[in-house]
Amino acid sequence: MAERNTGSHHGVPGGSGTLAGRRALVTGAGQGIGAAVARALAAQGVHVAATDRRAEGVEALAAEHAVADGASKPGGITPYAMDVTDAAAVHTVVDTVTTRHGPLDILVNVAGILRPGPAAELSDEDWTATFAVNTTGVFHTARAVAPGMAARGRGSIVTVGSNAAGVPRVHMGAYAASKAAAAMYTKCLGLELARTGVRCNVVAPGSTDTAMQRALWQDPEAPRRVIDGDPAAYRTGIPLGRIADPSDIAAAVLFLVSDPARHITMQELYVDGGATLR
CATH class of the missing domain: 3.40.50.720 (NAD(P)-binding Rossmann-like Domain)
Structure with missing residues (x-):
């Protein structure tokens, strides 16, 4: 019978949220x-x-x-x-x-x-x-x-x-x-x-600041357009006003x-x- 996950793992008390040892x-x-x-x-x-x-x-x-x-x-x-x-x-x-x-x-x-x-x-x-x-x-x-x-x-x-x-x-x-x-x-x-x-x-x-994302940017204003939105591309902007890290x-x-x-x-x-x- 499979050992069920009861909230504790590798000696870590359940509910502590720690991942150490995994x-x-x-x-x-x-x-x-x-x-x-x-x-x-x-x-x-x-x-x-x-x-x-x-x-x-x-x-x-x-x-x-x-x-x-x-x-x-x-x-x-x-x-x-x-x-x-x-x-x-x-x-x-x-x-x-x-x-x-x-x-x-x-x-x-x-x-x-x-x-x-x-x-x-x-x-x-x-x-x-x-x-x-x-x-x-x-x-x-x-x-x-x-x-x-x-x-x-x-x-x-x-x-x-x-x-x-x-x-x-x-x-x-x-x-x-x-x-x-x-x-x-x-x-x-x-x-x-x-x-x-x-x-x-x-x-x-x-949109996240990675090499994949940067490869899509053709000019210095590209990140700002991502944040503000681009109606021509049917894209809303980013309400939080920042690109993810x-x-x-x-x-x-x-x-x-x-x-x-x-x-x-x-x-x-x-x-x-x-x-x-x-």
């Missing part, structure tokens, strides 16, 4: 939101397996939290090169992580790409590549991690999606569709795993994987300064 896998951790999530978890005493398709980013991140001889250490970050589009590679890394550090308590899906362009003019390659990372990548990691969580009767999976998944955006058809699919997959997974005590949620950021998104993830969120599952938390008027 183990997490974060995808897309080489930069931006993924790196911020890995740092936030490590700061709470979580040992993080930080993965990215390019090893350089996660290796630099791990150097901030040195782990001697690759041994598991609360609050440490261990880097792994992993392409979420490669199912076999994902299973290999998950097996390696669990063997070296122990069963995973947390999975955060952050890896994503953006191929902007008119919806009717996207190439097959742009469409396929976008879904391969943003949607199929989530499927690969969840499929590799969820059964172990379910067997132990505890765990938390968070997929970092986008507010574009719920609001149409000009020139973002593939991205928005892929994020919408990933969000619904995560919720369906959460429904199926709920009885085991495993929770699955989505964090949906809006990656740490804002990481804070939302941190909450959803914590004990105070133990009764929250299958939810989509928009972290966009009110841009979608939700």
